[in-house]
Amino acid sequence: MPKSLLFILLVTGLSVTVAEAQDYETGTVLKSEMRPYSQSAGIAGNQVVYFIQSGNAVYQIANHSTKTEMTVGQKIRYRVGKNHFYLLSENNKETKYEIVGKK
Numbered sequence: 001m002p003k004s005l006l007f008i009l010l011v012t013g014l015s016v017t018v019a020e021a022q023d024y025e026t027g028t029v030l031k032s033e034m035r036p037y038s039q040s041a042g043i044a045g046n047q048v049v050y051f052i053q054s055g056n057a058v059y060q061i062a063n064h065s066t067k068t069e070m071t072v073g074q075k076i077r078y079r080v081g082k083n084h085f086y087l088l089s090e091n092n093k094e095t096k097y098e099i100v101g102k103k
Contacts, residue, residue: 024077024088027054029070060101061085
């Protein structure tokens with residue numbers, strides 16, 4: 001195999017996006033609800049909590065926002081790591097959510 005072809009294959013093989021390098025699972029948004037939250041400095045506010053069904057588990061996730069970002073019945077791709085839930089958007093960008101409950 002010519003060295004230039006080998007080099008091209010190597011370079012294109014290394015240009016893997018974050019989304020392709022991770023293993024993502026699929027889930028479905030069951031519902032969302034507005035809930036209060038508080039932080040250690042006495043700061044309080046509201047946040048949207050999403051209930052995500054994945055197999056037999058239901059994750060409750062939030063990111064301290066009052067803006068609704070997902071709809072009931074929506075199919076999503078995600079990964080879980082260190083008490084966080086990483087939602088993959090259609091343009092392969094991750095949004096980090098806190099896991100506030102799991103059943």
